[in-house]
Amino acid sequence: MTSDGKPAAVRRAAGFSVHLFTASGGAVAVLALYAAIERDFAACFAWLGLALFIDGIDGTLARAAKVTETAARIDGAVLDLVVDFLTYVLVPVIALWRSDLMPTQVSFWLGLVVTLASTLYFADAAMKTRDYWFRGFPALWNVAVLYLFVLRLPWPVAAALVALGTAAMFAPVVFVHPLRVKMLRIPTIAVTMAWFGLASAAIAADFVVGWPIKVGFVAIAVYFLALPFARHSPWADD
DSSP states (O other): OOTTSOOHHHHHHHHHHHHHHHHHHHHHHHHHHHHHHTTOHHHHHHHHHHHHHHHHHHHHHHHHHTHHHHSTTSOHHHHHHHHHIIIIIIHHHHHHHHSSSSOHHHHHHHHHHHHHHHHHHHTOTTSBOTTSEEESOOOOHHHHHHHHHHHOOOHHHHHHHHHHHHHHTTSSOEEEOTTTOOTTHHHHHHHHHHHHHHHHHHHHTTTOOOHHHHHHHHHHHHHHHHHHHHSSOTTOOO
């Protein structure tokens, strides 16, 4: 028995179950990748949405199960990064390449650059500040590419935004973690939930959406891009 009254075997099972839950995001990534290859982009981003949900709650479950004590053989942080790279970077890059959002040669070479830069970003030990802000654009290509599908911008504009996002990963700016944020926590979580609602509507409509959804997407992007200006210093760690 452990100090909390639970048998050790039960606590170990709970810990490994959380790791298995996190790892399920990798299987979801394969389903999303298959949909992207088949050009079923609504299904692709529906699967990526499920992966985003898994990623959003597995940390809370891991802390509740104390996985660093009960299932220490599996490094949860490394596991999370592996799955995140698949769902945040690889699958969206393939979706962009297989889409008609820009010429194939442009999306292919941009995808290579995004993948290379994101690999370096994911390996950055200083990726996050102590108050859970990301240093640089946090390689949320699943979100960025979704925006391109919704807004349907002229391809040179879309390509320029992808290039700008790639450079922003290494820029002296910060981006908020939408669920672990401390400053403006309640409105930021509310805006995040609104974004999920808009994204679900866009996916359900196979990205054939009217201006209200597009305006909502832009307004939410402006909110998150404005948040760093409310923080007292871009590189502050407190």
